[in-house]
Amino acid sequence: MLDTMFFYMFALLAVAGAILTITMRSAVHCAISLIASLAGVAGLYLLQKAEFLFAVQLVLYIGGIMVLFLFVIMLVNLDSAAKERQFHRRWAGGAVAAVLAGASALWLLSKGAPSFGSPVAQAAPSPDGNVEQLADLLFRQYLVPFELASLLLLVAIVGSVLMAKKRTS
């Protein structure tokens, strides 16, 4: 009961935050809405007993990424953007496409609804904590992707330094 209530609360936060992120005018407000949305997702993780993901979501997304977002938004003057037309002229076409995609997704979901909660999709609950289980998966089965993720980050760092470094000439 309490779980259900919390689920709807967090889900509402996540969805409303996401909608506000793309509809608000001021960039700072958008960023704050995004933070709310991410916090809602973090709450959903917590409800799923994925405490590690919950904490990491807060540390990385809210504490790291969004703070830097806000940082950049505040340093760069975005006032002019707030005065411009917010939506593309062809928003009608976009709306139709969105509605069509949404309707087809809903239709498929309603047809596939019986498969929700199918046994294959449920991970076995572990006697150890979520963190230990995750560590086991990451460092044993998913060792290669885990290590290669660092290469991915390295490439991204090289790229951003390359793009941002001072011009030598």
Next chain:
Amino acid sequence: METVISHPLFVPLLLALCIIAFAPLAVAGTVLLERKVLADIQVRLGPMRVGPHGVLQTIADAIKMLLKEDIIPDDSNKGMFKFAPVISFFTAAICLTVVPFSERLRVADTNVGLLVVSAMSAVGILGIILGGWSSNSHYSLLGSLRSAAQLVSYEVALGLALISGVMAAGSLSMVEIVRQQQARGIWFVFDNYGLMILPFVIYFISSVAETNRAPFDLPEAESELVAGYHTEYSGFRWGIYMLAEYLNMFVVGSVAITLFLGGWLRPFPNVAWLEIPMNYGVPVLFFGLSGLWCLPASRKLPSAIHKAGLVFIGLCLILVAAVFAIPVANAALSAPFWFFFKLATFLYVLIWMRGTFPRYRYDQLMDIGWKRMIPLGLAAILLNALVGILRT
């Protein structure tokens, strides 16, 4: 009544209430201590007017703050302006809930306690940024940006230092970390043949930066920024920011103590014969001697009320010492005593540093963070991981 006390949520709820109730008082005490210690370092007297030797100064300040007019700048973003201090205080207070003051005396023991602390301190940055931005003032904005940059940078080093400790304990639960130190009979700071001192030092330096304190107090550099991100704040809202800052000091201190300094454990937890002198002797002597000192010291005070007051305090301290001599009470109280003793020492060191070190320049701050602390933190993880594997 029995069922209420034995309910699993009784101690946590009571303690949570106590934290909320006593945290402001503890902060008031710390502020007073800070002013007095700084004054002593700078060879002056510090606050002397309110109460004997100014002991009631911070209480008076708090009352003044509560009674002040609530000023909100006209051009500010009102909702955000009101909300930002709340974020800061809220996150700091949540961090305290996962800290175990003793084996039983704790609000919550989650298996990711340490992560909750990092997560909440990360969210706490938002309070500062939003506060600075919503004030719509250049000083505030610059202060908050400085602060955010500093916090984000040092958060990395802090996290790296924490990892070494977590590796030694094999758990993220704050209670379990202390239990591991108990089982090993050593504070983690001295573990791995002394190699853990490196992450501890990194943690300590980063935590000073995390709490925006001297010598890393650039966000509040008065000479440059008036007062940093809370320039436009006054009255109660400013008070909440102050409260959050000091609570954050308590939090980083508590984490340092839990992770590296043995939490509620006494010094030398592996030496059995030190049990009596450490758990009985130190608190009894500490409270007893300070109580006894109060009695002759009261004679120097000018008025009769002051004299009576100091004698009363002295007698209370002696009473506390007597309580510590009772075995039943001692078993329950010695652990929190050690915890708070260490916390007080930690706070004293922070104040001491504020009194002695000059402020760093901004680029020096970033250099220390990115070019020293983070590589060192990585090296510390590698070293401690290797040594940890070799030992088992």
Next chain:
Amino acid sequence: MPTSFIPTAADLLRLSPDIVLTAGGALMMVIEPLTGAARKARMAAIAVLLIAAAMALSVMAYSDPGTSFSGMLVVDGFSTFFRILVYGCGLLTVLMSVDYFKRERGSESGEYYALIVFSLVGQSLMASANELVLLFIGLEISSIAGYIMAGYLRDDKRNNESALKYFLLGSFATAFMLYGVAWIYGLTGSTNLDTVRRAILGGAMEQSGQMLMIATALMFVGFAFKISAAPFHVWAPDVYQGAPAPVAAFLSAGAKAAAFAMLVRVAASAFFPLSAKWEMLLWATALATMIVGNFAALRQSNIKRMLAYSSVAHAGYILVAVTAHSEVGIAAVMFYLASYVLMTIGVFAVVTLVASKGERFVEIDDFSGLVQRQPMLAIALTIFLFSLIGIPLTGGFFAKFYVFKAALDSNLTWLTILGLLNSAAAAFYYLRVLVVMYMKPAAEGAGPVDPAGIGIKAAIVASAVGTLYLGVYPSAVLDFAGKAAQLVK
């Protein structure tokens, strides 16, 4: 689940090409600032050595095929073929880049070669991953390196435009794919391709057929973007036109080959049970891609843009073979990509040379009279263009032949007919370049083409020889492809 942290020797051998490239690339980043500006050519040499070592190691690893790291990675004929293909593509790109950057910037820089090496790691993972998570990481490594390389000349506006468009659209497409992977995991409880296949065969299909459709459709959007299939091809012309010519070659050859490897492996292993449902989608995409690519290419005057559309059209031909859903089809895909990579790199290498400093001469008319100005270059370009058209004695001919043969074997008669009509239409725009090159006198402003450096010469010669070899003796490569095409044992 394995209980040990310590990988076995076989595990390491099967991953060794990637390990060597990763470590070598990181090492290059370290020694880059320590090398003087005059000696940066050394970085290219290191990259060449690394790639050659990786090639040798992937051949060695093939002597003992199998999966490693608990089914993460699979070394079989298919993955080895594509590993060597993308490494070869990287090698040729490095060779042609040396002179290019010396010309454009006056100096070279080591990060570029490190990025190529890193990108190759990603592409080789895309070819050998047997796990959707690893596949995604490989794709991201390759793509991010690609975004950066596309904008490598930071001061050039076209480079910036190219990089930004590629980055924005590419990340958007990757998000679709990742979302699809998440769905697959939710529906089958695994991201391992074999396990997914078993789950689909074992009842996930009946239980949640519609949801599987959504998942595969989402993943297909991501794949289609990476192989620049219509309607997800719109980025390709802008990106290839704006990017430095060697980078455009790398993106349109290596990145595309790896993306096809990924698509084929996923379609032929995990989603093979769904092939009947995929067929219509692939059929339509293949046709649309061919038509859009060819007819848009007809109208281009910029050669890089024309080549971009032509690479879209070629993706369409390859998709025809993918639609066939048979081992013959997979073999045809492999052979097609081998010859496609060679001719694309070759043609871009020639364009690199002719374009000269600042890429001034990239209009088709700038090729006028090339046969008088640089006869050897003109002959090389002729070979590549013939191959792109699909004229016998070049690799392109057999590539198209096998693709349409595979399609006919799978009773895709209409698709075959439409494809053949398309390739006839395609001949027009390639021939136009040939006509300009041979029949028109050199334009006023067109000076002599800069003398080619040793690297780019080697790249052109190697591509031309390879193209002709595939056209004359296709059997060696085709036999290997035929054997390697059996993806699921």
